[in-house]
Amino acid sequence: MNEYTIITGASSGIGYELAHQLAAKKHNLILVARSQDKLESLQSKLKQKFGIEVLYLLYDLSEPNAAQDLYNEVKAHKYLVTGLINNAGFGEYGDFVEMPLKKDEEMIAVNITALVGLTKLFGADMVKLGKGRIMNVASILSFLPFPYYSIYSATKSFVLAFTETVSAELQGSGVSLTALCPGTVETPFHTDSMRKTNAMSANKPMPAAVVAEVGVELFLNGKGKKIVGFMNWFLSNLPRVTPDILMMKIKKNLASIKK
Numbered sequence: 001m002n003e004y005t006i007i008t009g010a011s012s013g014i015g016y017e018l019a020h021q022l023a024a025k026k027h028n029l030i031l032v033a034r035s036q037d038k039l040e041s042l043q044s045k046l047k048q049k050f051g052i053e054v055l056y057l058l059y060d061l062s063e064p065n066a067a068q069d070l071y072n073e074v075k076a077h078k079y080l081v082t083g084l085i086n087n088a089g090f091g092e093y094g095d096f097v098e099m100p101l102k103k104d105e106e107m108i109a110v111n112i113t114a115l116v117g118l119t120k121l122f123g124a125d126m127v128k129l130g131k132g133r134i135m136n137v138a139s140i141l142s143f144l145p146f147p148y149y150s151i152y153s154a155t156k157s158f159v160l161a162f163t164e165t166v167s168a169e170l171q172g173s174g175v176s177l178t179a180l181c182p183g184t185v186e187t188p189f190h191t192d193s194m195r196k197t198n199a200m201s202a203n204k205p206m207p208a209a210v211v212a213e214v215g216v217e218l219f220l221n222g223k224g225k226k227i228v229g230f231m232n233w234f235l236s237n238l239p240r241v242t243p244d245i246l247m248m249k250i251k252k253n254l255a256s257i258k259k
C-alpha cells in the first residue's frame with residue numbers, strides 16, 4: 001500500500017519547495033491549500049518529473065472543522081498517511097487594536113487550530129501504526145515575539161511549545177514531531193508593509209529552497225527543532241542574555257517601518 005506525506009500550504013513558498021524536495025526523494029504526496037490552479041500544476045509537474053503519486057485536496061484551513069473534514073476525506077479514500085507537514089500559515093502586520101478581529105481569528109484558526117487538529121488526528125493513527133513523521137513550521141518569532149506581529153508571533157510561540165511538549169509524549173512511539181523555525185524567507189508571505197520594516201533590511205530573507213532543504217533534513221531525521229541559519233539562531237538566543245526592556249526596544253525597532 002502506498003504511503004503518503006501531507007503538506008499543507010503546498011501551493012506557494014516554503015511548502016512548494018518542500019513538496020519538490022520530498023518528491024525528489026520519492027515520497028508520495030497529498031498537497032493541501034486553497035488555490036486549485038497552483039496545486040494542479042504542481043501535481044502534474046511532480047508526477048511527470050519524479051514518477052510518484054501526487055494528490056491534492058482543496059481546503060480552507062481557517063474554516064471550522066477543516067482538520068476533521070480533511071482527515072475524514074483522507075480516511076474515506078483509505079490513503080495511508082505516514083507523514084504530515086503542517087506548513088500552511090499566514091501573518092498580519094499592524095497595530096493590534098486596529099486589526100480586524102476576523103483576521104486575528106482566521107490566523108489563529110490556520111496557524112493553530114488546524115495544525116493541532118491535523119497533528120492529533122493523523123498523529124493518533126501513526127502511533128497505532130508505530131511509525132510516522134510530523135513537522136510543524138514555527139518561526140524565529142516563536143522565540144522573539146515582535147510588536148506589530150502580535151497575534152502571528154503568539155501563534156508561532158504556541159506552535160513551538162505545542163510541538164516540544166507533544167514530541168516528548170511521543171518518544172518511543174515510533175512517531176517523530178519536529179519544529180522548523182525559519183527567519184525571514186523570500187516568499188509571498190510578506191505584505192508590502194512587512195517588506196518596509198527594518199527587520200527585512202537588517203536580516204536578508206533566505207531563499208525558500210534553502211529553508212526547505214533544512215526542513216526536509218529535519219523531517220526525515222525526526223529530531224527536535226531547527227532554527228534555520230546562524231543569524232537567526234543568534235537572534236533567537238538574544239533574549240537569554242538581554243534585559244527584557246532592552247530586548248523589546250530592539251524588537252520594536254526591527255518591526256518598525258524604515259524611515
Ligand SMILES: NC(=O)c1ccc[n+]([C@@H]2O[C@H](COP(=O)([O-])OP(=O)(O)OC[C@H]3O[C@@H](n4cnc5c(N)ncnc54)[C@H](OP(=O)(O)O)[C@@H]3O)[C@@H](O)[C@H]2O)c1
Pocket residue numbers: 008009010011012013014015032033034035038059060061062087088089090091110137138139140181182183184185186187188189190
Ligand atoms: N516567509 C517567512 O518569512 C516565514 C518565516 C517564518 C515562518 N514562516 C512560516 O512558513 C509557513 C509557510 O509560509 P510561506 O512563507 O511559504 O508563505 P506563502 O508563500 O504565503 O505560503 C503560505 C501557504 O499557506 C497556504 N494557506 C494560507 N492560508 C490558508 C488557508 N486559510 N487554508 C489553506 N491554506 C492556506 C497558502 O495556500 P493558498 O493561498 O493556496 O491557500 C500557501 O500555500 C507559514 O506557516 C509561515 O508562518 C514564514
